[in-house]
Each structure stands twice: as C-alpha cells, then as structure tokens.
Amino acid sequence: MTLLDTARAVREKAYAPYSNFKVGAAIMAANGTAYSGCNVENAAYPEGTCAEAGAIAAMVAAGQTRITEVAVIADAPRPVPPCGGCRQKLAEFAGPDAKITMATTAGTTEETTVGALLPGAFGASDLT
Numbered sequence: 001m002t003l004l005d006t007a008r009a010v011r012e013k014a015y016a017p018y019s020n021f022k023v024g025a026a027i028m029a030a031n032g033t034a035y036s037g038c039n040v041e042n043a044a045y046p047e048g049t050c051a052e053a054g055a056i057a058a059m060v061a062a063g064q065t066r067i068t069e070v071a072v073i074a075d076a077p078r079p080v081p082p083c084g085g086c087r088q089k090l091a092e093f094a095g096p097d098a099k100i101t102m103a104t105t106a107g108t109t110e111e112t113t114v115g116a117l118l119p120g121a122f123g124a125s126d127l128t
C-alpha cells in the first residue's frame with residue numbers, strides 16, 4: 001500500500017458532518033512506518049482538527065519525530081494542499097526537501113515539498 005493509498009483509506013474515517021469535506025493524510029516516519037489521520041470537526045467549529053495534525057499526533061505518540069514524506073487527499077477541485085497551520089506543523093518534523101503528494105479522490109496528484117510550501121519557515125533555531 002502506498003502512502004497515498006493509506007491517506008485515501010483513512011479519509012473514509014473523517015468526521016466532517018458540518019463541511020462534508022473529508023481529508024485524509026498519511027506521513028512516513030524515519031523508522032519506515034506510516035501514520036495516518038483524518039480531519040475531525042466539532043460543533044464548535046474552531047475546535048476541529050486537520051488530518052495532518054491527527055497523523056502527526058499518531059506519529060509522535062508512537063515515539064517518532066522525523067517525517068520523510070507526506071500524502072494528503074480530499075474530494076477537491078485540485079490536489080488539496082495542507083493549510084497554513086499544517087504547513088508549520090509539518091515543518092516542525094520534516095526537512096524542507098520532504099516530499100508532499102497532494103491528491104484528489106478523482107485521481108489527480110501533484111508533488112511538492114515542505115520547503116516549497118513554507119519557505120523561510122519559523123523553526124526551533126529561531127528561538128535562541
């Protein structure tokens with residue numbers, strides 16, 4: 001199963017009764033294991049969480065902190081890009097060259113990198 005297949009499968013579990021915009025994300029950690037997440041909405045709208053955040057939480061809970069590759073998929077008019085907040089969340093654990101595959105459920109894909117989506121990212125080195 002490819003990383004995109006994993007994202008496509010977890011998307012089916014998304015809890016999106018308000019927007020009906022289901023998103024699936026899968027991330028490959030440095031240990032070679034894929035972790036996945038889906039968006040989880042809430043009646044108090046701002047409390048909802050993105051698919052990427054769920055995948056990152058699963059990875060960190062498993063003791064991993066390094067992302068090598070990402071896949072995101074939604075039923076969208078174009079390959080769905082991570083939102084701004086998720087770009088920052090991904091940059092925390094991924095190098096700028098980490099590949100991101102963005103996809104639609106209809107089968108269109110586009111590849112980019114964490115660095116291309118968030119140039120000049122704020123990071124831990126900015127805190128010192």
Ligand SMILES: [Zn+2]
Pocket residue numbers: 050051052082083084085086087
């Ligand atoms: Zn997001």
